[in-house]
Amino acid sequence: MTPVPDGVVRQFYHHASQCNQGEEAEILYAFSRAPNTMNSHMYPPPHGTALVWLMEHLATKSRRTHLSRTLAAEVAENHLPIPLHSRARFLSLTAARGYGTLARVLWERYSTGKDKITVVGNSALMIRMVSLFNHLAQKMAPRKRDRTGNAGPRQHDSEDFVDFTNHILSEYRHCHQPLSNAHHRVLTSLARAYFILGESAEGFNTFKILMERKEIPDIYDVNVALTAMAEHHPRSAARMIQRMIEKGLRPDAVTFGTVMHHALLHNDMDLVADMIARARELKDVRMNLKSVAALVRASVAPNDDNFRANQRAKLEGAMSIVKSLMKPHSISSPQTGKYLVFASLRADEPVMAYRFWKLMVKDSTEWNDREQQFQRRLIAQMIRKHHKRCRLDNNQTLAMLSQLNRAPGIK
Numbered sequence: 001m002t003p004v005p006d007g008v009v010r011q012f013y014h015h016a017s018q019c020n021q022g023e024e025a026e027i028l029y030a031f032s033r034a035p036n037t038m039n040s041h042m043y044p045p046p047h048g049t050a051l052v053w054l055m056e057h058l059a060t061k062s063r064r065t066h067l068s069r070t071l072a073a074e075v076a077e078n079h080l081p082i083p084l085h086s087r088a089r090f091l092s093l094t095a096a097r098g099y100g101t102l103a104r105v106l107w108e109r110y111s112t113g114k115d116k117i118t119v120v121g122n123s124a125l126m127i128r129m130v131s132l133f134n135h136l137a138q139k140m141a142p143r144k145r146d147r148t149g150n151a152g153p154r155q156h157d158s159e160d161f162v163d164f165t166n167h168i169l170s171e172y173r174h175c176h177q178p179l180s181n182a183h184h185r186v187l188t189s190l191a192r193a194y195f196i197l198g199e200s201a202e203g204f205n206t207f208k209i210l211m212e213r214k215e216i217p218d219i220y221d222v223n224v225a226l227t228a229m230a231e232h233h234p235r236s237a238a239r240m241i242q243r244m245i246e247k248g249l250r251p252d253a254v255t256f257g258t259v260m261h262h263a264l265l266h267n268d269m270d271l272v273a274d275m276i277a278r279a280r281e282l283k284d285v286r287m288n289l290k291s292v293a294a295l296v297r298a299s300v301a302p303n304d305d306n307f308r309a310n311q312r313a314k315l316e317g318a319m320s321i322v323k324s325l326m327k328p329h330s331i332s333s334p335q336t337g338k339y340l341v342f343a344s345l346r347a348d349e350p351v352m353a354y355r356f357w358k359l360m361v362k363d364s365t366e367w368n369d370r371e372q373q374f375q376r377r378l379i380a381q382m383i384r385k386h387h388k389r390c391r392l393d394n395n396q397t398l399a400m401l402s403q404l405n406r407a408p409g410i411k
Helices: 006-018 022-032 035-040 049-060 066-077 084-096 100-110 123-140 153-175 184-196 200-212 219-230 234-246 253-265 269-281 293-300 308-325 334-346 350-361 370-388 394-403
Strands: none
Touching: 006 022, 006 049, 022 035, 022 049, 022 066, 049 066, 049 084, 066 084, 066 100, 084 100, 084 123, 100 123, 123 153, 123 184, 153 184, 184 200, 184 219, 200 219, 219 234, 219 253, 234 253, 234 269, 253 269, 253 293, 253 308, 269 308, 293 308, 293 334, 308 334, 308 350, 334 350, 334 370, 350 370, 350 394, 370 394
């Protein structure tokens, strides 16, 4: 069979990109890279803007995302040209898919020459690359050195990733010097990169440049900074929120939720209550049970093999948040309630399961709802089990079973 002329294939990719026919272009590319096809004829990949367009489709829309690696590898190995103003986007897509080796090859290729600023100075690409290689460095860092006390190959790989990450950041800083005159987005991106790397002091110093220019950082970037701080010092992050308010920057529900999450992990319930109170003082912050549902769920999720040891405190913390945010006679979030019931049962806490069921599920779903029936049965079974082990007294047991629609008495 005579192969289709290469020119026709290139025109097909071009017109497909113009008409945004991603699936059709994907089918052709997948066919052309099948082993049987390649053994008979090597069809060309798309070129120019169609190349970046197909990469965007394969990396973000296609189910066959492995084809994005194939295309990126072709570009890297065969030195296929990427249009100047699309280079950063192509590299960002490559890094976003986690193709570290390919992203590095392409970044190093385009980080030299007169047009290097389009790559090394691109904020979105810098964040993607720093995030990827910081992750790889942490993943490769060995927990222990070998028996001789020397660093093994994983340690060398980790150090190489760290050095490369620092090089990316250094090049980004250099092309935007002096930082005092840098664009707002350049500085917020640089601060975010520092926070990703755990260099909080450098991140806040970068924010100071904005403050000195009377510019307010984006709330998203502030939340990134707060996450880095709250992970280790939630009360310091809370004080930062107060300073934000004083300077005219309005925090959102994510801001408060970030600090509340880490306060929960530190078992600092006073700080959680304080964050809820502060959020309510700000009329434009919509802090309700729905807005913190993900926070509540994350706070009780098991995170290690011995999660039961402190699970009771986490469940109590979640209960405190729920009760503080529920208004009288309001409908709660039954899905969050059901999640908390199951979390309590997993932790062998039937009383907490009962309390969440009564507060959030009982009157918020139909009594004959199958999932609620199932949960009532599980709660009752565990209550009976705890009663038999003398962990619950008669009065408490009877009261709960009665509410769960069980007949009086304990069998």
